[in-house]
Amino acid sequence: MLPLERHVFVCENRRDPADPRGCCASKGSHEIRSRLKELAHRAGLKGRVRINEAGCLDQCARGVTVVVYPEAVWYGAVTLQDVEEIFQSHVLEGRPVDRLRIDP
Amino acid sequence: MLPLERHVFVCENRRDPADPRGCCASKGSHEIRSRLKELAHRAGLKGRVRINEAGCLDQCARGVTVVVYPEAVWYGAVTLQDVEEIFQSHVLEGRPVDRLRIDP
Numbered sequence: 001m002l003p004l005e006r007h008v009f010v011c012e013n014r015r016d017p018a019d020p021r022g023c024c025a026s027k028g029s030h031e032i033r034s035r036l037k038e039l040a041h042r043a044g045l046k047g048r049v050r051i052n053e054a055g056c057l058d059q060c061a062r063g064v065t066v067v068v069y070p071e072a073v074w075y076g077a078v079t080l081q082d083v084e085e086i087f088q089s090h091v092l093e094g095r096p097v098d099r100l101r102i103d104p
Numbered sequence: 105m106l107p108l109e110r111h112v113f114v115c116e117n118r119r120d121p122a123d124p125r126g127c128c129a130s131k132g133s134h135e136i137r138s139r140l141k142e143l144a145h146r147a148g149l150k151g152r153v154r155i156n157e158a159g160c161l162d163q164c165a166r167g168v169t170v171v172v173y174p175e176a177v178w179y180g181a182v183t184l185q186d187v188e189e190i191f192q193s194h195v196l197e198g199r200p201v202d203r204l205r206i207d208p
Binding site for chain 1: 107108111113116154156157158159160161162171173174176208
């Protein structure tokens with residue numbers, strides 16, 4: 001067996017709109033996951049990279065939250081504009097994107 | 105920062121009941137995740153261990169599927185009866201439960 005080279009989890013938790021923390025779903029996490037999946041598919045990474053939905057990663061106010069294993073790197077306030085950089089630098093080349101890292 | 109000691113993902117994907125693969129949701133994954141969360145809470149592991157819902161882990165016929173990081177260990181056909189062993193042996197003591205491991 002070859003383990004996954006990267007296993008990416010994108011929080012898609014949805015909270016009540018009145019919750020002051022907000023939530024990843026309301027900040028576009030579904031679109032972010034879709035774009036990551038599309039990039040992985042185009043790069044022919046099936047079986048080597050997996051992009052998964054995750055439940056609440058408990059960083060609601062700092063979402064959209066993305067976690068990448070095996071490096072256990074957490075990203076916060078991720079927007080659709082950040083996705084290509086995360087994909088190219090971290091998922092493909094193994095270099096985490098420091099400017100987006102958070103300490104969970 | 106201290107990284108999570110264990111980050112556990114339980115697939116809760118639900119497929120059409122007519123799908124011959126079945127799905128983790130129909131095999132009790134929600135109850136499995138709830139039990140893992142309860143055990144982690146009782147053990148006082150908040151901030152050290154996180155139990156998360158995951159979207160489809162692409163092992164539908166072999167579900168319930170559970171993945172544990174940072175070891176990147178995949179478990180298949182997990183039942184509620186297996187949860188305490190996974191928790192005690194792997195989550196707490198760092199020894200994966202070989203009899204339940206699958207090769208994704």
